[in-house]
């Protein structure tokens with residue numbers, strides 16, 4: 001029997017672009033129990049929900065290096081180029097990215113579905 005406390009999630013990760021939510025159990029670059037794995041960025045990580053083995057984990061997302069928004073690693077929400085950038089930031093600063101990124105972004109063209117934006121209250 002495993003200790004239940006150990007599996008308790010730290011909180012719930014929520015992508016601020018697509019509203020994906022999932023409980024995460026670790027934030028950082030080296031998920032526990034994965035000595036050989038070092039992530040390139042500080043990430044929100046969830047233990048593989050279906051795998052009892054400790055070295056299974058799933059990267060949910062991380063913070064945008066520009067605006068600090070929490071975004072998932074989905075291709076419609078962010079990309080990784082030396083660090084994580086949310087797509088809105090990439091679009092705003094597209095000139096700062098190499099052409100291959102620009103082309104890649106072209107291919108991603110998201111259907112005109114509006115993300116639940118409009119931050120309710122800003123302080």
Ligand SMILES: [Zn+2]
Pocket residue numbers: 015016017018019020071072073074076077
């Ligand atoms: Zn997302």
Ligand SMILES: [Zn+2]
Pocket residue numbers: 064065066067068069085086087088089090
């Ligand atoms: Zn951003």
